[in-house]
Amino acid sequence: MTSEVKIKAGQPQVQKAPVKAEKKEMTVAFIGNPNCGKTTLFNAYTGANLKVANWPGVTVEKVEGAINAHGYHIHLVDLPGTYSLTSYTMEEQVSRNFILSDDVDVIVDVIDASALERNLYLTLQLLELGKPVVVALNMMDIVEKRGMEIDLHRLPEMLGVPVIPVSALKRRGLSVLLHAAVHHKDHVHPDRLIHNHSDHTHHQHNHHSEFAMVYSDAMEDRIDAVRQLLHDKYPDLYNHRWHALKLIERDPEITAKYPVDDVHHVLDRSYETDIITEKYAFIEEIIHEVVVNQASKAAATDSVDRYLTDKWLGIPIFLAIMAIVFFLTFFIGDMVQDSFQGSIDTLSALAEGGLTSLGADDMLISLVCDGIIAGVGGILTFLPNICILFFALAILEDSGYMSRVAYVMNDIMNRLGLSGRAFIPMILGFGCSVPAIMASRALEDKRDRYRTMLVTPFISCSARLPIYILFSGMFFPHNAMIVAYSMYLIGIVVALAALKAMNLFSHEKKENDLLIELPEYKRPSAHTVYVYVWEKIKDYLSRAGTVIFAASILMWFILNFGPAGYGDMADSFGAIIGKAIVPFFAPIGLGYWQICLALIAGISAKEVVVSSFAVLFDGVNINSPAALAALASMMSQGGFTQLNAYCMMLFSLLYIPCAATIATIHAESHSWKWTAFSVCFQIAVAWVLTFVVYQIGSRIF
Incomplete structure (x- = not known):
């Protein structure tokens, strides 16, 4: 095959x-x-x-x-x-x-x-x-x-x-x-049907020999009547019985496509509920006849769900599980990270030595070592942390836990004008905002889809993790995990608060019932976990080899060339651009032209903030703890404190999503107007909240 x-x-x-x-x-x-x-x-x-x-x-x-x-x-x-x-x-x-x-x-x-x-x-x-x-x-x-x-x-x-x-x-x-x-493939009629029913009916035909699902006499009479009307008006219709059922259910699409006159005496109301009830009655009959020992062994799922879906325990357990995920991401990831750091350092030294021995120009050596290797290598350093995060998320998804989160969040989401199903795209956002935005299709109401697309980018995706690791490691070395974890919590809170604000200003109030499957807990499949993690790693490496590679080269050029040509970074085009936008960022504690430029570059991909950071500060080795400590000390002397670092992470969490996410929002909404509004909304929320944190923090500390 x-x-x-x-x-x-x-x-x-x-x-x-x-x-x-x-x-x-x-x-x-x-x-x-x-x-x-x-x-x-x-x-x-x-x-x-x-x-x-x-x-x-x-x-x-x-x-x-x-x-x-x-x-x-x-x-x-x-x-x-x-x-x-x-x-x-x-x-x-x-x-x-x-x-x-x-x-x-x-x-x-x-x-x-x-x-x-x-x-x-x-x-x-x-x-x-x-x-x-x-x-x-x-x-x-x-x-x-x-x-x-x-x-x-x-x-x-x-x-x-x-x-x-x-x-x-x-x-x-x-x-x-x-x-x-x-x-x-050519069997359009059912095989031999054997039911425990009488062959005598009140109908013109013996439906038990024709169809698996046979309704009550009254319903079958109604179906036959509508089917005859359809046959008379639309003789070429491929299945008159199915279309008759849809008309009886008042299915909007079929009713509009195949209107039938003189049917009011038969269809005085929608019989959808009646049809559903009779279908489930037949299903009960099937279950009774084909399932043996149905209740012989209670599912372990029910026992576990008593705690994981409990009204009071469900959310604290979810937060505790995510805390464990981030503990593993930092604790194990940092242990493995040392080997990556050594490899990047060795590669940079070999490249510099090789180019020097070949008599390469200083500008080329700077491009390769301070631009490409510093930028791309800085991103690759965080690969162990990214792998562990995706591994943990894959385990949670494949075990069946994630749908429970949507279930326990249903009450909260209802108060915000949505159902718990809207939380599913937000959960997907922990991995990547692009599939999370696409997952909003699962929502029935267009208004709900648009609201969910608007707030989903606030959920911290994996691309932001290198930013948290870098700044929390430099300025909060003893509490890096807690600081990074707070970013994920803030993202959820801001998304929910934005939904609440939209619901308060909405004139349409409605009940949002949640219909969601809570699948069996199962042992995660090694193959499924492998596929999930490998696809995410490939995507991460692909960005490192394309977007981040190109961004690192571009950043090096605009930082080493200015109106006077190749020269000092302080006179470069990058410095000119960064200094021009400093007034916008200064009130939120980010009034440093290097930081401003890195944030602008991060619109292409959030990891670019880190790769740009390595290039911006004279190709600093962000893979070396000693170099990072020296850089943190230098920045502190320039007035960049722990508060500024926290505001940097907060703004990176909330401001414009990456270019791929923006394109996905447009593809799903089919509206440039809504896409532009989403971008402006996210910038406004990011700036206002960061402003509040910085201004209050600067008065307290």
């Missing part, structure tokens, strides 16, 4: 053996509830290293790949998680629109076997589409651990479609599932 994968919207690209043109083609769509294992299954087939986490909302758009198997070139599509085909959020609309299109040959419904009752609701909706469906029964290992059993003979009898047990994580059952999809 060979594979290739094409990832849309900036996702990493993986490509394997070329596809032979003569092979027949088909498209298989993976759909299912959030966190059911769709992306893991997609990765298992294609070899792609897409992000997988044990919480909902990881896939925010459809991802496409392809494999060659069973004589077919099979297009695979991983769709965003959805609980039903009644779409509310942007990602649910993506899934529904693709499933309803003519592009799909077979639907693979990925089901979490440990949560069969919840997952089957979407399954019943998919069966009503009249398209080929194959059920992939995933996570059977959790079922076995609970002491439960699922009757794999009875379940396909009741659903009328193949049910294939698989383990996406352990790559079991993959070939059988693919074979079933290929074999089933």
Whole structure:
């Protein structure tokens, strides 16, 4: 089986053996509830290293790949998680629109076997589409651990479609599932249905022999009546029964697209609740017949959640866990950092010695050693800390804890006019603001999405960590971890306070119910953690080799050249620019032209603040503790104190996000006006809060 994968919207690209043109083609769509294992299954087939986490909302758009198997070139599509085909959020609309299109040959419904009752609701909706469906029964290992059993003979009898047990994580059952999809691609009618019902109904047709989901007599009469009206008006419609159900539910899209006259006597109201109730009644019947020993073993998840999701303990536990994460980030990271520091020092010395022996010009030696190596090398020094932070976040995500944070934050977010689901993008912001902004698609309301996009950049991303490590290490050597941790807490508080202010001025007040899956706690997968950390490290190294490399060279040039040409830094273009903007930064304790210039450069990428800092101060070796101590002493003599250093970190936390985040805000909002407002809003908040801290602090200390 060979594979290739094409990832849309900036996702990493993986490509394997070329596809032979003569092979027949088909498209298989993976759909299912959030966190059911769709992306893991997609990765298992294609070899792609897409992000997988044990919480909902990881896939925010459809991802496409392809494999060659069973004589077919099979297009695979991983769709965003959805609980039903009644779409509310942007990602649910993506899934529904693709499933309803003519592009799909077979639907693979990925089901979490440990949560069969919840997952089957979407399954019943998919069966009503009249398209080929194959059920992939995933996570059977959790079922076995609970002491439960699922009757794999009875379940396909009741659903009328193949049910294939698989383990996406352990790559079991993959070939059988693919074979079933290929074999089933032309089956638009259900296989043999065996229900414990009477064959006699009050309807013209015996629906129990046609459909897996059969409603009450009154509802079936209503469906038949609407279906006949649709058939008369739209004879070419591919599935009159499904469209009739949507009209009965008063689905806005179907109602607008296929209006039917003379239907008021049948549809006097929306029957969506009635249909949902009857579906779950049938699901209960399925569970009763196919699940054995359902309550034989209580899940350990429930015991742990008594504490982690407790109303009073949940938030303190979250803060304590994050404190442990930052303790490990600093304690272990600093121990490993020494080896990186020595390597950068050695590289710089070798480069300087080699260039000198070759008779290179002093300007070239300065560019390589004081510009490139000092800038890029300074960023690479913090790689151990970044690795540990991402490793800890990967463990928390894959274990299933992160969705609990959204749950415990629900009450607070409700008071701010949002649901706890809005906290999920904010949590993602601890890693990177770009996917965090994209994750706002999971919110149903456009207003909620815009508000979340506005405040998410306040959450401290990993790119800001080098700034905290540098300044807290120089000016707070004995309390560096506590100072850096305070930045993360302040980011959360400022984001929540901004939401509160927006809610106070909003004329629209509404209740925000939270519907979110709390997945099973599980042992984090080594492969998943590895993929997560490696992708983040690659991104970090990529920025070091591109954006930061270019910024270091640019910074060196504007600091070594001025109107008079190559010369003293004090007369350079950089000094002229920095001194021009000092009046803006002076009231917040950052009235040093080098600091001002570094902050401006940091708009390209937040790590550039650190690389620029190394170049700005005559190529200072920020990898050497002794050099940093000397620099801190020199800056202190110039009036740059601990208060100034704290204000530097605070402003770096809150001011304009990086260029990539700004571009993502525009891509998600489709508005330059909103993007400009977001940038101005973040500058204003950063300046005002830093001003308050500096002015109060300067009077106290």
